[in-house]
Amino acid sequence: MGSNLATSAATAPDFAARASIALADDGLRRKFRRAMDGLMTKRAAQFPDPEAWTSLRARGAAIRRRSLARLPQLLEQLETRCRANGIQVHWAETSADADRIIQGILTDHGVRTLIKGKSMVSEEIHLNDFLAEHSISAVESDLGEFVIQLAHETPSHIIMPCIHKSKEDVATLFRDHIPNQAYTDDVDALTATARRVLREQFAGADAGLSGVNFAIAETGTLCLVENEGNGRLSTTLPPLHVAVMGLEKVVERLEDVPPLLSLLTRSATGQAITTYVNFISSPRKEGEQDGPREVHLVLLDNGRTRIFGDPQLQETLACIRCGACMNHCPVYTRVGGHAYDAVYPGPIGKILTPQIDGLATAGDLPHASSLCGACGEVCPVAIPIPNLLVRLRGEAAHQNSASTVMGAGARHSSVEDWVWRGWRLMHQVPLFYRVATRVLTRIGNAMPASLPMLNAWTSVRTKPRFARRPLNELVRSRGFDHE
Amino acid sequence: MSNARTAILDRLRAARPAPLPVLPEWSVTIPPAERLNRFSERLEASHAEVVTSTSGHWPSLLAERLKARGNTQGSANGSSVHYPPGTHHGRCLADAWTDKPELRLVAYDQPVEVLKDTLVHRVDAAVTATRGGIAETGTLILWPSAEEPRLMSLLPPLHVALVEAKEIYGTLTEAMMVQNWSAGLPTNALLISGPSKTADIEQTLAYGVHGPKELLVIVLDP
Secondary structure, X not given: OHHHHHHHHHHOOOHXXXXXXXXXXXXXXXXXXXXXXXXXXXXXXXXXXXXXHHXXXXXXXXXXXXXXXXXXXXXXXXXXXXXHHOEEEEEEOOHHHHHHHHHHHHHHOOOOEEXXXXXXXXXXXXXXXXXXXXXXXXXXXXXXXXXXXXXXXXXXXXXXXXXXXXXXXXXXXXXXXXXXXXXXXXXXXXXXXXXXXXXXXXXXXXXXXXXXOEEEOOOXXXXXXXXXOHHHHHHHOOOEEEEEEEHHHEEOOHHHHHHHHHHHHHHHHOOOOOOEEEEEOOOOOOOXXXXXXXXXXXXXXXXXXXXXXXXXXXXXXXXXXXXXXXXXXXXXXXXXXXXXXXXXXXXXXXXXXXXXXXXXXXXXXXXXXXXXXXXXXXXXXXXXXXXXXXXXXXXXXXXXXXXXXXXXXXOOOHHHHHHHHHHHXXXXXXXXXXXXXXXXXXXXXXXXXXXXXXXXXXXXOOOOOOOOOOHXXXXXXXXXXXX | OHHHHHHHHHHHHHOOOOOOOOOOOOOOOOOHHHHHHHHHHHXXXXXXXXXXEOOOOHHHHHHHHHHHHOOOOOXXXXXXXXXXXXXXXXXXXXXXXXXOOOEEEEEOOOOHHHHHHHHHHOOOEXXXXXXXXXXXXXXXXXXXXXXXXXHHHOOOOEEEEEEEHHXXXXXXXXXXXXXXXXXXXXXXXXXXXXXOEEOOOOOOOEEOOXXXXXXXXXXXXX
């Protein structure tokens, strides 16, 4: 039931409609509430000392800002060092370019089966669908990703992709899709089944694909963070490894990694460190027995250079993809990830998606927030997400030919414009103010709550009751009371 | 795609450069006296087993463990254990186990393409050295090599790792500095902090989803 509703929510026309459908799904809400409560508790336990948190966060935030401040130089340095290490570097301006580059590499090597470690960028470029059109089968090996691939769904969380699935859902999927698999909802048994099935896939795969958590310019090293070991298998067992990363993921030095790693794992899953941290600096060298013969790194732009051009919005690119903002978001917790109908859900998705896809299609996402500020408070690299949400709301509403945001002005409304002009005039000209407040105090209570435009507010709130006399009249008649 | 490279770099350079913020001071220190305890506690909290032994005694300790455990990959007779024959501890193991036919030592001395089936399906355990440990997080540092390939610590259901007590550092930063990582990293450097695990299904922890289900850490305190 839950998944049907979640799926239909994803096809509804806008966020509000999708959210309404998701909100009516009690099962879905229970699953997210439980998962988010657990993740928030675990994260809080990792940062018991506010001073330690503040200083670590300041360090991480500065590292990310320094990396961005020198982004073009660091990308060149990364490329030079990677090439010197034997890693081949490719540049992709768009999702389609990245897909074609990856398909080209795979086709050159005669790859039929690709085993994948978890990568949100590969979701962003919709790689699996593209490869399927070219007769290359991409198999997800992260347990959560494997589950949703069986269900033909998309991740509902960037760290825990199948939060919206219960163990019974997984048991049913496994029974229906894995040969000779009896129904069991025992999590250990399900995990063992995934191990058995995916081992065969690893052994038979012609290539492995991974994302990148940090790329280190100083040494030409790709750093991957995970718990399962599927990332290590994807990047070690097959003869070819293709890594794909958003070009903002580069950091300057190796010593930048420990603080960022600490912030990432503690914020994401409340772990002091993940089971595996994998530093890859080259393909298999002469005399070594394993590791891929070739390693390729694809650097993806897909709108990031445009975001980079705006000094305020550039902060979006500081993100290390921990997911803490969604774990703490009162909206995300209630509607789940699919209601956003975006690769990146939650608060970071609300600022990233409109900038990548444009405000014309994703302009409603910055409004999917109460601006409570929780996301900005927990962000381990101090991205002021609420400020950026407000900025993007403005970009969507204002027609400004100088704006660099894709689809700026897409949600411009003349009526809204006139309302605000009236509001401004009313506060600039005392006569208008007196007339307007007098009229509202006389007829305001008679206005029906269902009045068009007013009903957007009153549909979920009680209509305010107007006083019989405006405040400035009361003050005038009673005199100022300074106490 | 060199056009893409030029276009991307040109767009980045066209942006008004942001000021370069100062890096605020940050450090975590763990007093040397607390390191071994902290290291063991953290690893055990991550579902690893930590035992202390000496450089002379550990092969027999390991043999006892493996016999008690039995084979896990369903081979007919005894356990099959990957070891690095060319290293000091590999030779210690081979010398100590000459009278133990039920523990078969298998060298990983051919390319993975040749050994794939054995590696993926038939090995019960692997023994590797480490380049030390990290107390703060309960972490092993591995730099796989030609003698100790990358998959040894990943494919078998049990990974046995040897750590010298004197090589337990306070933090990752400290290990990187003392060992001068930035001067040159190997093909693959690894941090391992427990057995393979997942919580993807209803946030329920399950071990051994892809890598080892068990991690046995032997601290060598000579």
